[in-house]
Amino acid sequence: MGIYYEKWKQLMRKPVTWLLFLMPIAASVGFGMLFTKQQTELTIPIVIVDEDQSSTSDAVIQGLKSQTGLTVKEMPASAAKKQLLQGEVDSVFIIKKHFQTELRKGKRDGLIELWTSPSSVAAGIVREIAASEIIKQTSAAKAANKVVSLYKQKYEDQGERSEIWQQAYDYTMDQWQPEPLMTIQYKIGSDKRQDTNKEKATLLFSPYLGLWSFFTMLSCFIFSDWAVKERWTIFPRIRASSIGLPAYLSQCAAAHLIIQLIQAGFAFVVFRYLNVINGGIVVFSVMAVFVLFSTVIGLLLAVFHTHAGPFYLTALSTALLFALFGGSFFPAGELFSFIQKLSEMFPQTALAAAENKDRLTDPLVWESVFAMAAVVLISWPLIVWKAGREYD
């Protein structure tokens, strides 16, 4: 154990160790907040050109302005076109003249001109949102027209009857208060965790654990560089000593592992404190297994390198590869079914599943934990064997 304590002391003296400690936590919290804010506050910039200037067109514009995901600007058509072509807005909606009168007559085809450019991304989404505001109006108008025509049919009256029209229109619009007739109650997964938090509900994907896994893996990898640097200077001497290389390797690795485990514990506490992850002790256990996995893989990469520079780059590439396919940055498997199976084999799956399910018995969790443990057990003899070779 002497080596372990020495290594530990040696590590704690270096300021870089504190970087290793703080980096994954700070980076995952910082980037996590950025990504979360980006996700929830992303807005689609659109322009509305109101050529009708009527109460109905105003109601539609107000309805669109109240939508959280849109930034609505009003301007004349020529300015709107310029902004669209410069890519400053996603799409332009032009409410044509006589919008209100046509709508009240029950006509609606082509009442709104929608301008898109080849770089429009979200025109389809905005179109649906705009349609729902307009359909609200057209349905009310349609119902009012129907009521008036039924009235005329019943009483054989040929007058204008605009007061009945208005009554029916108001009656329809009143049905939207206090809430629409049909709403959605959204739940995630099993019934126990009902979604009450509005902010969490709009979040596609919680980035914190994923980011943590990337930065921790990178940190574990980079700090395995001692195995590269000591390869030709210290390893041969250790081999000749009474302790033996396997014991030296395991104690040095343990010193690094302990620091990373403390880091993981710290990160877990911070995440819980900020209330950005779900789950309890199971999540932490999976995080711990992930740290062990990363440390061993880092060592494995290290013993196969003779120079530090290429080792760092291999480490970075490997960590990126894990992050991309494991879904650290975005749910990769879900976007493309052809990499879903592949994605499930990466250890990050266990973290995500543990956060969702919070129990070890879930197959996604234990299978992945088991796989990580298996990789560790297979890698270790390989590391000892490779580190013990005198020549490459």
Add this chain to the structure above:
Amino acid sequence: MLLWLSPIFFLFILGLIGSEALKKERFVDPFQLAIVNEDPAFETKLVIRQLTEGEHLTSVIRTIEADEKGAKRLLEENKIAAVIFIPNGFSKDVARGVNTPVTVIGNEKRPLQAELTRQVMESAADFTSAAQSGINTVSYFMKGMDFSQKERKKEFKKDVVSFSFHILGRGSIFEEKKQAAPYQVHLWQYYAVSFLALMMMIWSFTALFLLNNKINKALSLRLLSAGFSPYHAACSKVIFVLLTVLVSSIVLASMLIVSGIVSLHIEAGHFAVGLTVTVFLFTSFFVMADALLANEKIYLFAGVTFLLLGAATGGHIVPAVYFPDWLERLSSFTINSWVLEYMLLLFYPGQDQPFFHLSLLLLCAACSFILITAAVLHRRVHERRKTSGHLL
């Protein structure tokens, strides 16, 4: 050499993923939803038709009808993205103007698809509310006008059909017009240019890193004692990185142009100047970071952080116009956003954006990075001279 090409390997994987996504013209693979309908009535069919008949939905969503048990089982087995549960008595409540929420249970293993389902269902709920409020109005006023029960029932059936067609045909409200400028940037072109810029950044970062590791301490001390000052070292680093990255970038850019993904609208001379300026900016930035940080591990971590930050806030992933205000302001301070704007200008010149003006601006930025580097090196040389009289 292998490591130099490893970013291209990533490029290839990402390109594969990207092209797959573009080919399908959507970002999510089609997924299945289960509908549990406990209330088979006109109204509920209306809701279901919303999901099964909208043209832009059927390409993404397949619906299957199931009973409660079957749907829960499918959810457990991760076969479907969500279950839509229409409760018994739904249609009666809605007809009486009472809000009865439809429950949507999302699959926690597919957060993205579940969220999409939620959004689709919310808009379906809005449209259904619109139709239903119209239907309710007609039947309410018919009651007031003393129509017989039989007549009301007949009209009600007609209304359900006509209002559901009304909301299904909502697409006809819009008359879509595509607007395009002479050199309009398509979305995939935007991403191709953005990717080229990001690759230049990654290459500058890795090239400098590899170079630093080639010059070990012993060599640099020997060079220093031979009168080779740190300024010379920094200059030669800049030149080496500039040349290597420039050659790689030109190869990559010509590949993009030859394959027809992006097209070149300006003279080759301007193009060469533009690429050189961009690479120079990145190189000087990383040389500055290298001089400031003076430790390879810290440089590596900081570089990765900068790359991620640049990619996230500079508009490489989501164009900056979709950012909320605070982020858009933040984004305008990142070199990534300047470079991206500049590169887009290189490939797709706008009418009123000055190319040379921006080139000069970027050159100034690069020069200030170089000046900072020089200042840092100057101080370090000074300190070293004070502490250890020999060597320098």
